[in-house]
Amino acid sequence: xxxxxxxxxxxxxxxxxxxxxxxxxxxxxxxxxxxxxxxxxxxxxxxxxxxxxxxxxxxxxxxxxxxxxxxxxxxxxxxxxxxxxxxxxxxxxxxxxxxxxxxxxxxxxxxxxxxxxxxxxxxxxxxxxxxxxxxxxxxxxxxxxxxxxxxxxxxxxxxxxxxxxxxxxxxxxxxxxxxxxxxxxxxxxxxxxxxxxxxxxxxxxxxxxxxxxxxxxxxxxxxxxxxxxxxxxxxxxxxxxxxxxxxxxxxxxxxxxxxxxxxxxxxxxxxxxxxxxxxxxxxxxxxxxxxxxxxxxxxxxxxxxxxxxxxxxxxxxxxxxxxxxxxxxxxxxxxxxxxxx
Ligand code: ASP
Numbered sequence: 001x002x003x004x005x006x007x008x009x010x011x012x013x014x015x016x017x018x019x020x021x022x023x024x025x026x027x028x029x030x031x032x033x034x035x036x037x038x039x040x041x042x043x044x045x046x047x048x049x050x051x052x053x054x055x056x057x058x059x060x061x062x063x064x065x066x067x068x069x070x071x072x073x074x075x076x077x078x079x080x081x082x083x084x085x086x087x088x089x090x091x092x093x094x095x096x097x098x099x100x101x102x103x104x105x106x107x108x109x110x111x112x113x114x115x116x117x118x119x120x121x122x123x124x125x126x127x128x129x130x131x132x133x134x135x136x137x138x139x140x141x142x143x144x145x146x147x148x149x150x151x152x153x154x155x156x157x158x159x160x161x162x163x164x165x166x167x168x169x170x171x172x173x174x175x176x177x178x179x180x181x182x183x184x185x186x187x188x189x190x191x192x193x194x195x196x197x198x199x200x201x202x203x204x205x206x207x208x209x210x211x212x213x214x215x216x217x218x219x220x221x222x223x224x225x226x227x228x229x230x231x232x233x234x235x236x237x238x239x240x241x242x243x244x245x246x247x248x249x250x251x252x253x254x255x256x257x258x259x260x261x262x263x264x265x266x267x268x269x270x271x272x273x274x275x276x277x278x279x280x281x282x283x284x285x286x287x288x289x290x291x292x293x294x295x296x297x298x299x300x301x302x303x304x305x306x307x308x309x310x311x312x313x314x315x316x317x318x319x320x321x322x323x324x325x326x327x328x329x330x331x332x333x334x335x336x337x338x339x340x341x
Contacts (some may be wrong), residue, residue, distance in 0.1 A: 020098045021062040022153050023091050024051060024146075027084065028071040029105025031131035031142040042134045044070050050103070050135060054143045060150050066091060073105025073112065073130075078220045078321055081115040085216065092122045099125035099153035101146060106130040106177055106185065109163055113172035114318045117161040119216050125153045126161045128172070132183045141166065141183045148197040155202040159194050160211055169195035169202070173209050173315070176283065190284050212341075214322035221246035221324040225313045227281060228258045237265025246324055247275040250305075251313040252297070256280050256287030260294040266305065276305040277320070277338065279313045286310045306331075308338045 026032060032050045033042045048067050057063055068084055088100055104112055113128040120126065127149040131142035145165050152164055163170040166183045174191040188194075196203045222245040226237055230253075240248050248269055252258050256278040258266065266276050278300060280287050286309045289298035301307065308316040319341065327334045 019060070019062050020154065021064055021094075021096045022150055023064045023066060023088075023097050023100040025066045025068045025084070025088065025100060025102045026050065027069045027073070027076075027102065027104045029073050029103065029107075029109075029130045030134045031103055031105075031129070031140070031145070032070070033072070033134045035134060035136040044072060045135065046070070050142065051146070053135070054146055056147055057150050060147075060154060064091070064097065071105075073108040076105070076108045076112055078115065078318075081112050082119070082216050082220075084112075085116050085119040088116065088126065089121050092124050097124070099127070099158075101149040101153070102126060102128045103146070104128050104130050106132060106165070110172065110175045110177055110186070111314055111318050113161055113163050113175070114315055115321075117172040118212060118214050118319065118322055120161065121213065123158075123160065123211075125158045127152055128161070128163045129165055131165075132181060132185060151197055151200055152195075152202055157195060157202045157204050159208040162194060162208075164197070167197045168193045169197065171208055173311075176312070214326050217322070217325040219325075220321045223247045223249060223317050223320055223324075225249045225251065225317060227251040227313070228253055228262055230259075232259065232262055234261050234263075234265030234268070237262065238268050241265070241269035241272050241274055244272075245274060247277055247320055249277045249279055249308070249313045249316050249320075251281045252278050252287065254280065254282060255285070255290050256297040256300075256307060257291050258295040258300070263295040263300065263303075266300065267303065270304045275324075276300070277308050277316055278305050279308045279311065279316050283312070306335050306338060309340065311338075311341060 032045055034045045036043050129145045129149045133140040149164055161172050163175045163186050165186050170186050170188045174188040175186050177185050178187045179185040192206050194206050224240045224245045278287055287307045289301045292298045
């Protein structure tokens with residue numbers, strides 16, 4: 001009887017002390033990369049020792065480490081992100097895992113996080129983080145970013161998928177990398193940050209946008225991006241069109257305009273029934289049908305191009321990877337989605 005009582009006490013104590021479990025997916029990026037002493041260049045580290053260097057996180061939570069990949073994020077693509085998305089959903093089915101940290105290179109983090117935001121089934125918090133200074137740098141921002149990502153998951157504030165670095169929390173839909181080397185690189189422009197992490201607290205600044213979920217297609221559509229510039233010529237768009245893409249995204253000037261010469265290329269592609277989607281090179285604001293001269297936004301809309309109102313070209317491409325197969329021939333629904341997203 002006495003021993004049963006002690007066993008009961010022991011189990012209750014264990015349950016009381018049990019820390020929540022958080023999955024940490026390593027995919028690579030500067031955060032885990034090291035400086036090669038001979039070449040002095042920063043390269044992926046074959047030994048996955050990043051988390052071992054941050055013992056504090058093991059005091060906060062049980063950590064389930066998953067070594068998904070060890071690549072610079074310039075090597076990422078839609079098929080790797082699709083595998084990552086499926087793996088995260090599979091692991092997070094385990095009820096005891098309360099959320100996941102995705103360690104990822106910063107160069108393509110805004111696209112990768114948006115990809116997972118659109119495809120993940122789980123509603124648990126998923127925090128993308130990385131670093132601007134590699135792991136051999138004594139002042140690397142990696143360890144504090146990982147700690148803050150864990151704190152964010154442990155807090156009661158759940159924004160779903162976020163990009164969280166340098167204490168700031170961003171929505172994958174709005175976030176952009178804005179500086180090549182500065183740790184305060186991720187910003188959400190006019191939409192603002194979702195929140196801010198300080199010590200063990202998360203301060204909510206904005207609501208997360210409504211989540212949109214798409215199934216992951218077996219084969220992704222072929223989508224090109226053309227960035228316009230003064231003096232550009234139509235031959236590149238014609239070259240793209242001859243390679244039979246499903247869509248060409250045009251990063252237009254200002255509110256979504258191109259020169260009359262570029263419009264010749266766009267017309268060539270439209271005649272081949274290739275979807276032309278207009279975005280802007282300008283970081284803030286939307287594209288609107290204002291100008292009626294050849295190549296003006298209103299003119300292109302009337303000739304059959306469509307607008308991606310608020311998303312820039314890279315994020316429009318990520319959205320179309322899912323939306324094109326999903327809406328198939330329903331152009332009206334696609335236009336509605338791109339006009340309001
Ligand atoms: N080249 C790195 C990457 O994107 C940059 C970084 O992680 O900060 O993988």
